[in-house]
Amino acid sequence: MPRTSTLECPGCPPIRALTFDVLGLVKVTEARSKEGGIPKVVDRWGEPDSSKCILAASIDDRKSGPLLAIARKGGMIEILNPLNGHPCLSISNIIDNGPQPGDDAIVGLHLFKKQNLDLSSRSRTLLTCTTKGNASMRSVELTSSHADSTSSVSSRTWNVCASGNILCSQVDGNENYALFGGKGVEVNVWDLEQGTKIWTAKSPPKNSLGLFTPTWFTSATFLSKDDHRKFVAGTNSHQVISHGKFFFYAQMSSKENNILLVPEMQDFWNILRSSFLPLDPNSANVVRKQGSDVLHSTLLQRIADVRLYDISAQRRPVISFDFRETPIKAVAEDQDGYTIYIGNGSGDLASVDMRTGKLLGCFLGKCSGSIRSIARHPELPVIASCGLDSYLRFWDIKTRKVLSAVFLKQPLTNVVFDSNFAEEEVPSSVVDPPTEAQNTNETQESDEEEVQPLKRKKKSSKHSGSKKPKPKKRSKKAQDETVDDSS
Amino acid sequence: MGAKRKKTEEVGGDDEVGGGKKQILPSMIKNKEKRSAVHAKLKHQKKIEKRKKAKAREAAEKRALELGEEPPAKKIPHTIENTREFDETVCKPDDEELFAGNDADEFSSILNRKSDPKILITTCRFNSTRGPAFISELLSVIPNAHYYKRGTYDLKKIVEYAKKKDFTSLIVVHTNRREPDALLIIGLPDGPTAHFKLSKLVLRKDVKNHGNPTSHIPELVLNNFTTRLGHRIGRMIQSLFPQAPNFGGRRVVTFHNQRDFIFFRHHRYIFESKESKQGDSKGNKDKDAKGEKSSRGKVVARLQECGPRFTLKLISLQHGTFDTKGGEYEWVHKPEMDTSRRRFFL
Numbered sequence: 001m002p003r004t005s006t007l008e009c010p011g012c013p014p015i016r017a018l019t020f021d022v023l024g025l026v027k028v029t030e031a032r033s034k035e036g037g038i039p040k041v042v043d044r045w046g047e048p049d050s051s052k053c054i055l056a057a058s059i060d061d062r063k064s065g066p067l068l069a070i071a072r073k074g075g076m077i078e079i080l081n082p083l084n085g086h087p088c089l090s091i092s093n094i095i096d097n098g099p100q101p102g103d104d105a106i107v108g109l110h111l112f113k114k115q116n117l118d119l120s121s122r123s124r125t126l127l128t129c130t131t132k133g134n135a136s137m138r139s140v141e142l143t144s145s146h147a148d149s150t151s152s153v154s155s156r157t158w159n160v161c162a163s164g165n166i167l168c169s170q171v172d173g174n175e176n177y178a179l180f181g182g183k184g185v186e187v188n189v190w191d192l193e194q195g196t197k198i199w200t201a202k203s204p205p206k207n208s209l210g211l212f213t214p215t216w217f218t219s220a221t222f223l224s225k226d227d228h229r230k231f232v233a234g235t236n237s238h239q240v241i242s243h244g245k246f247f248f249y250a251q252m253s254s255k256e257n258n259i260l261l262v263p264e265m266q267d268f269w270n271i272l273r274s275s276f277l278p279l280d281p282n283s284a285n286v287v288r289k290q291g292s293d294v295l296h297s298t299l300l301q302r303i304a305d306v307r308l309y310d311i312s313a314q315r316r317p318v319i320s321f322d323f324r325e326t327p328i329k330a331v332a333e334d335q336d337g338y339t340i341y342i343g344n345g346s347g348d349l350a351s352v353d354m355r356t357g358k359l360l361g362c363f364l365g366k367c368s369g370s371i372r373s374i375a376r377h378p379e380l381p382v383i384a385s386c387g388l389d390s391y392l393r394f395w396d397i398k399t400r401k402v403l404s405a406v407f408l409k410q411p412l413t414n415v416v417f418d419s420n421f422a423e424e425e426v427p428s429s430v431v432d433p434p435t436e437a438q439n440t441n442e443t444q445e446s447d448e449e450e451v452q453p454l455k456r457k458k459k460s461s462k463h464s465g466s467k468k469p470k471p472k473k474r475s476k477k478a479q480d481e482t483v484d485d486s487s
Numbered sequence: 488m489g490a491k492r493k494k495t496e497e498v499g500g501d502d503e504v505g506g507g508k509k510q511i512l513p514s515m516i517k518n519k520e521k522r523s524a525v526h527a528k529l530k531h532q533k534k535i536e537k538r539k540k541a542k543a544r545e546a547a548e549k550r551a552l553e554l555g556e557e558p559p560a561k562k563i564p565h566t567i568e569n570t571r572e573f574d575e576t577v578c579k580p581d582d583e584e585l586f587a588g589n590d591a592d593e594f595s596s597i598l599n600r601k602s603d604p605k606i607l608i609t610t611c612r613f614n615s616t617r618g619p620a621f622i623s624e625l626l627s628v629i630p631n632a633h634y635y636k637r638g639t640y641d642l643k644k645i646v647e648y649a650k651k652k653d654f655t656s657l658i659v660v661h662t663n664r665r666e667p668d669a670l671l672i673i674g675l676p677d678g679p680t681a682h683f684k685l686s687k688l689v690l691r692k693d694v695k696n697h698g699n700p701t702s703h704i705p706e707l708v709l710n711n712f713t714t715r716l717g718h719r720i721g722r723m724i725q726s727l728f729p730q731a732p733n734f735g736g737r738r739v740v741t742f743h744n745q746r747d748f749i750f751f752r753h754h755r756y757i758f759e760s761k762e763s764k765q766g767d768s769k770g771n772k773d774k775d776a777k778g779e780k781s782s783r784g785k786v787v788a789r790l791q792e793c794g795p796r797f798t799l800k801l802i803s804l805q806h807g808t809f810d811t812k813g814g815e816y817e818w819v820h821k822p823e824m825d826t827s828r829r830r831f832f833l
Contacts, residue, residue: 022591347816389817390576
């Protein structure tokens, strides 16, 4: 019989995730049954078109009126209803005299959860940021007719960085502060109410050989919902000098001028060779001490690191943690406020405790492509990761094992969870998150009430870390349901 | 001594009676003489059984043919390719996302014949003896290829230079211990970078009865690139060659993928009509053919191998041009992915 070591993939708890890919498609993946459900793609919105590649996405998954905002390649921003994919609004981010959207692609997008209750029409605020640093905050009106309207109530644009490219931007849990960072741009934190920059990071000092590490932040996230002062940023890989002693027996052969090596040294040269570094084995950075066969050498390694910054403490990183060689492409925070999940360019996913800077463990699951986005489910201990290998994988946080993997045929750029997905008592009918947008027969509120306590009994309560303040929303829902039913 | 003898006798007796299916294996007998005798007997038995089965099969087939019925179906042996683990990333013919993805990818302009491929070949920094020979052969295989010496330029600078001069692909031949051992194919302007491991290289002069390739545009044969990753690599290889093959030139280049190894062969072929024992040749014939590929019909194609022969294995596929620093990988091989011997990625 063939020797196989297949992992038994336990199924997923009921979850619903939306993924976005380079062809502009939004795919909805759901896992149905309570335990042991296999996620399947239930829906696909949009037509495959590479000029509409989705670059950023943000979901506001409140119970009433959830919205999903996505930013496409040509500078278009669309707001969709995450339940059925119908577009509510589409705006163009193109500034008339500004740079073309080809050069100035949107990098970050955030749909604010706060809502002005006194305005009768619903208006939502969006924060967008482009690579050249043009950040703009605009509020758009969502009229009750679901037409593609390009009305925009107000917008405010400012420039975040003078030079360099912005690669990551995030808004904190209370939605008052935003951070931006990128290539050649140190991480800076802005106050959104006043529109001022309140803090800029400082790069770590020169190391012993006088080498600077270039500033290149590829991803960042705030560490916890309530605290805007601490955040974690991941960088690109840079060269780091490490000294070491290698025991070997070297013989210089005059013909080829190569060093014949014994196996212990082979790894050293393999690292060098594989990273195509310009180190010459004959050159001066390989020094031979006379007498002993000890080589004191310098090894140039590529390291990408993850840094924790604290605004209230200092401008340099508080804790810095090295992680492998390829750039850190995605960082996601956990609700407990100190664990983060990082994903890098070769598909390694790991969880780190940022209080100590210790690696808690890697998630092993045959991920072969760069991880572009990680999402943490607000209630269940599940994270989803998606990347360039076109797979969406669900992982269990505690055991760090794959719950399941779904093949979605295009390289994926973002994933978000729709956390209002609740399980019904009748398993055969279609399960929909209980909102007013779907005309369903059952009473949604009662369903939700039933299921929520069930869920809470099963799993340990995570109220402190939950994204939306639940009790507040429920009372609001009771109010809003009458108002919003008209849509 | 006595105990041992008893044990082996018992074992021998059991073995004769049982079918060998019980746990008494020859390897459990400690006595070498006895063990080898038991093993030889076992083998002899198996041989007799096999012969009996084969005879029975032949007889059944002959009988069926005589009676005019259908012979019993031939059994197909299990091979690794037959029992390959099911891969959900295999390209299906009706997948519209696949076609959309193809239109959108980096090679579509070449494959749609909107632009012609232009290849730049270079080496790694430390040149060696067999490198240039292989490169000159590559230059003859791939039409419209140019060779530039490496010097000490950074690979990124070379990429920029190639972009400026409108090259569509860059191939870097990397040598290790005086043998070429890796091939880096970089698509331009922002194409993916494929890193292959090169092995079993046989140069043209070492091929027996080799032929000399002409300069006609070759026909390209890409076998067995089934999964999405394989499809992408197949398109990348296809984009190295011009898309207007000259069938009159009778020149074919084959990339055959089997078990994640890509075998490269380069042949010239001629068609011959084989009516009776003496062969009639149509067209010119340079030397004696090395391999014969004969079909059951009258017309056969004879192949003559020319050009180098090597195998490639994909190590990693990077999104974007070669970039160790900011590189994102679309596919990189990790040891944890080898969960079974029947799992392949291309």
